[in-house]
Amino acid sequence: MSGCCALLAWALLALLGLGAPREDAPGSCCAIVPRREWKAPASKCGEELQLPVLYVVVSHTAGSHCDSPASCLKQVQNVHSYHSKTLNWCDVGYNFLIGEDGLVYEGRGWNIKGDHSGTTWNPMSIGISFMGNYMERSPPPRALRAAQSLLACGVAQGVLSPTYEVKGHRDVQRTLSPGDQLYEIIRTWPHYHE
Template sequence: MSRHSVLFAWTLLTLLGVAQKAGGQKSCDFVVPRREWNGLASSCTERVPLPARYVIIAHTAGSTCDSPASCEQQVRNVQHYHVRTKGWCDVSYNFLVGEDGHVYEGRGWNTKGAHSGPNWNSRSIGIAFMGNYMNRAPPKRAIQAAQNLLTCGVAQRALKSNYELKGHRDVVQTLSPGDQLYQIIQTWPHYQD
């Protein structure tokens, strides 16, 4: 079975609520590891203390993707821009969410991101939705993938159980995460402006 077939199967199982570990705990297997999207090697060394208290939701304001192949390419595009053009040690986000309903590992839980400035990067996890969400909302499967990641983070003790969720615009002057996505995350239980 190809990797894309496996990802498709996990997407279906996750949407049906079947992809759970024993005891009802949601599986974190829906996160696509770096090695699977063929990312450049990271040269980042700074860590973020875990469990993190804050989560920052952003959007990349770039192209969207809606299949594993197009999302893997889009993550590589974002990483290439951040590393080759900006000169950063890696893609700036800890995780990226595709419209295909998968989460793509960026810097991961343990590595300090470069998404929200010096006051927030050292104490938060940055999650970016791939696309521009000023005038349209991400599909439900992308929203669910992000919510599953948050549940996963708490289950793995990478996030505090009482973590605070913020929009990118709540912590720096930006339009991110876009007007439509911002309205959605303001309804999530852990949102704090």
């Protein structure tokens, strides 16, 4: 299956809600677009997180948003290029990226330490970044649902503690991320702790 067709299949699963975790299917997960589908180069990272992880740090990329599988594929590639080529990191800095298309894009995944929140928080948290700038606008509901499904997936797989805490990027570093509008939203999530 070509990359474009596979990505459209992921988008269809997300839009139909077929990738959402179900109570009767432990370990089932939302549709996560794997690295191979967005044509990620091989990762040069190897430092593993100690599982299950207790913290999730939510950020925004502060760049352009994307609202279709094609535009999000390009945007996740742009973020990867900036992190790996400009910043000279071993890979994209986030564990997962969320597009306004309602899909979750695999970054470093559940097991590998990210570069998203500084030396204190990176080794003990999963970094989830919404692709876009959310200072003046909010992500659409489908993107927020994708993030919530991802968190449920992590708990179901046992890689995220059932008592995990969500933090905004600005809670752990001096930054405007995840943007004023997204920050107000995540502060209403049940696992949020300042």
